[in-house]
Amino acid sequence: MTWQLLLVEDEASVREAFALRLADQGYAVQTAGSGEECLTLLKSVEPDILVLDLVMPNLSGLDVLERVKQSSPNLLVILLTARGTVKDAVDATRLGAFDFVAKSIDMEDLQHALSRATQLLILQRQVHLQSGQDAERYAFGRVIAKSSATQSFMSLVRELAKNDRVTVLLQGETGTGKQYIGRVIHYNGARADKPYIEVDCPAIPRELFESELFGHEKGSFTGASGRKAGLMELAEGGTVLFDEIGDLPLPLQAKLLRVIEERAFRRLGGSTTNPLDVRFMAATNRNLKDAVAKGEFREDLYFRLNVVTLMIPPLRERHDDIMPLAEQFLARSALSLRKPVRHLGDSARAALLRYHFPGNVRELSNLMERAVLFCPDDTLESMHFPSDMRGAHLQSDSESALSTSISSDRVDPTQIHIAFRLGESLPELEGRIINEVLRRSEGNKSLAAKYLGITRWKLDRRRKPDS
Numbered sequence: 001m002t003w004q005l006l007l008v009e010d011e012a013s014v015r016e017a018f019a020l021r022l023a024d025q026g027y028a029v030q031t032a033g034s035g036e037e038c039l040t041l042l043k044s045v046e047p048d049i050l051v052l053d054l055v056m057p058n059l060s061g062l063d064v065l066e067r068v069k070q071s072s073p074n075l076l077v078i079l080l081t082a083r084g085t086v087k088d089a090v091d092a093t094r095l096g097a098f099d100f101v102a103k104s105i106d107m108e109d110l111q112h113a114l115s116r117a118t119q120l121l122i123l124q125r126q127v128h129l130q131s132g133q134d135a136e137r138y139a140f141g142r143v144i145a146k147s148s149a150t151q152s153f154m155s156l157v158r159e160l161a162k163n164d165r166v167t168v169l170l171q172g173e174t175g176t177g178k179q180y181i182g183r184v185i186h187y188n189g190a191r192a193d194k195p196y197i198e199v200d201c202p203a204i205p206r207e208l209f210e211s212e213l214f215g216h217e218k219g220s221f222t223g224a225s226g227r228k229a230g231l232m233e234l235a236e237g238g239t240v241l242f243d244e245i246g247d248l249p250l251p252l253q254a255k256l257l258r259v260i261e262e263r264a265f266r267r268l269g270g271s272t273t274n275p276l277d278v279r280f281m282a283a284t285n286r287n288l289k290d291a292v293a294k295g296e297f298r299e300d301l302y303f304r305l306n307v308v309t310l311m312i313p314p315l316r317e318r319h320d321d322i323m324p325l326a327e328q329f330l331a332r333s334a335l336s337l338r339k340p341v342r343h344l345g346d347s348a349r350a351a352l353l354r355y356h357f358p359g360n361v362r363e364l365s366n367l368m369e370r371a372v373l374f375c376p377d378d379t380l381e382s383m384h385f386p387s388d389m390r391g392a393h394l395q396s397d398s399e400s401a402l403s404t405s406i407s408s409d410r411v412d413p414t415q416i417h418i419a420f421r422l423g424e425s426l427p428e429l430e431g432r433i434i435n436e437v438l439r440r441s442e443g444n445k446s447l448a449a450k451y452l453g454i455t456r457w458k459l460d461r462r463r464k465p466d467s
Contacts, residue, residue: 003118006047007031008038008064009080010056014103018051021107027114035059039067047075049098049117051110054081054088062091069096076117080110086271093272099227112218112226123195123234138180138187144328147320149313156310157181161188167260169305170241170283172312175362178283179243181312186239191279194238197231202247209252210268214259220269232265232276239279245305246286246297257301280305315357315364325361326352329368330380341375347382355389377455383427383462427462434462 005027009015012033019029030045032038035056042050050068054061061079068075076098081088089100098117101109136142145154160168161184168185170178179198186196204212211221215230232240242248248256259265260280264273282305291297315322326344334341344352348371357363371384434452441448449459 002026002028003049003121004045004047005029005049005051005114006038006041006045007051008033008035008056008061009053010034011053018107018110022114025111035061035064038064042068042072048121049114050075050077051114052077052079054079054092055083062088062095065092065095065097076120078110078113078117089272093274116227116229120229120234135187135192138184140184140188143184144321144324146324147318149318150321153310153313157185158188160308160310161185164190164279167279167305167307168281169288169307169309170281170312171288171309172285173314173360174285175360176312176314177361178285178312179241180361181310182239182241182281182283185281186279189279191238195235196239196241197235198241198243199231201242201244206249206252210255213256214265214267216268217270220267224269227267230265230267232259232278233274235278237277239281241281241283243283244285245282246284246288246291250296250298253298253301257298257304260301260304315360319353322352322357322364323349325364326368329365330372333369333372337369337372339372339375340378341372341380343379345379345381348380348385351382351385351389377458383430430462434459 003026005022007015007019007022007029009018009031010033015031015033019031022029030041030047032041036059038050038052039059052061052064056064061081065077065079068077073096077096078099078101079088079092079097080101080103082103092100098120099113101113104110140154140158143150143154145151160166168182170181172178182198183196186192199213210216211228211230213230213232215228215233216224218224218226242256259276262273263276265276266273288297288302288306292299292302315325323344330341330344333339352364359366367385367389370386371380375381375384434448437448437451438445441451445459446456449456452459454462
């Protein structure tokens with residue numbers, strides 16, 4: 001796309017030369033010869049980026065920057081200078097400039113700054129588009145909260161969404177939905193239209209952590225050909241969630257602590273401190289209090305993060321949520337996999353309600369996706385679940401009785417009792433039941449299928465030879 005620039009430069013020759021070069025690079029350029037002309041133009045035009053000379057008569061670049069930020073706080077402003085000082089750079093940053101670069105004939109620094117600015121604009125537009133979709137996806141009304149445990153938990157989540165300054169620590173077993181709750185808090189709060197960034201702490205190499213998080217300046221290390229914005233800078237105004245914070249090495253914990261305390265950061269290799277307006281959240285499946293006691297986690301960082309702690313209950317303590325979640329995951333998986341599955345059969349429901357779910361909500365989601373993939377018709381049954389889950393289900397049943405009873409009251413009140421053989425798999429047991437019903441139906445498959453409450457096609461697929 002073509003980005004709209006407003007170039008403000010009081011020297012006509014420099015202004016024309018820069019405008020021609022920028023136009024050759026694909027920018028749509030308008031120009032102004034003074035600060036006053038710039039402010040007048042901004043009443044009728046809306047550029048994507050403002051390139052502003054620092055030293056001008058009457059209104060300086062800093063004067064214009066201050067006024068522009070009052071009326072257009074989100075406009076990206078790049079200040080140009082031939083003889084700027086460190087104080088000028090600090091003042092420009094304080095007033096909200098995106099960058100502060102030196103004038104040069106080859107315009108190298110300006111080109112780097114414009115490249116970073118357009119990348120940020122693309123990200124912002126993606127964020128605004130995504131935030132609209134996510135605001136709907138993570139709305140309170142879409143959170144499954146049938147169990148009393150989840151309802152109590154969500155009452156706390158609603159309160160935290162109202163206050164966008166409170167630091168939140170999300171704790172819970174693996175797969176309980178800590179990242180999901182983080183998004184719910186963000187997209188139902190005042191920062192919903194701002195970026196939401198998750199930092200996967202274990203995934204970032206230690207030697208790249210500072211650069212990824214805080215960004216770096218040109219030349220700060222081998223290969224740093226220009227300034228790079230870090231995740232903190234990209235999250236400005238929004239929320240940063242540090243996932244698996246308990247796995248962050250101690251030296252990096254100290255650097256993160258300083259940022260949280262000071263609400264400011266410094267790019268790697270830079271000398272300027274940049275103010276930071278973000279909401280901090282952290283998530284972990286570890287007991288951080290125990291980690292502090294073992295010397296594996298900084299106590300001061302723990303206290304900074306532990307302003308409010310949300311303990312997310314495991315799925316086994318949210319029994320009433322299992323079926324609504326399963327139905328939601330079934331519908332989602334059927335849509336994404338283009339499968340005709342629409343219903344959960346009785347055997348599938350029984351299996352789900354009796355399973356322990358050590359992997360929590362994530363395991364349930366993966367389980368439903370796999371089952372939908374292998375289900376050939378519109379109803380998902382327990383036979384479509386993995387054998388280890390069916391085995392756990394069957395073992396749970398066998399503790400109360402070593403027999404299985406199939407009743408077909410809707411068609412025939414006859415009950416069939418078949419002894420359960422230790423070590424026998426569920427498909428094998430199911431096959432013996434089907435064969436017994438067929439025997440009593442004198443080989444009539446349609447009648448047997450009717451007794452069993454399944455289709456003739458399903459009966460043929462599930463039938464096992466007698467052994």
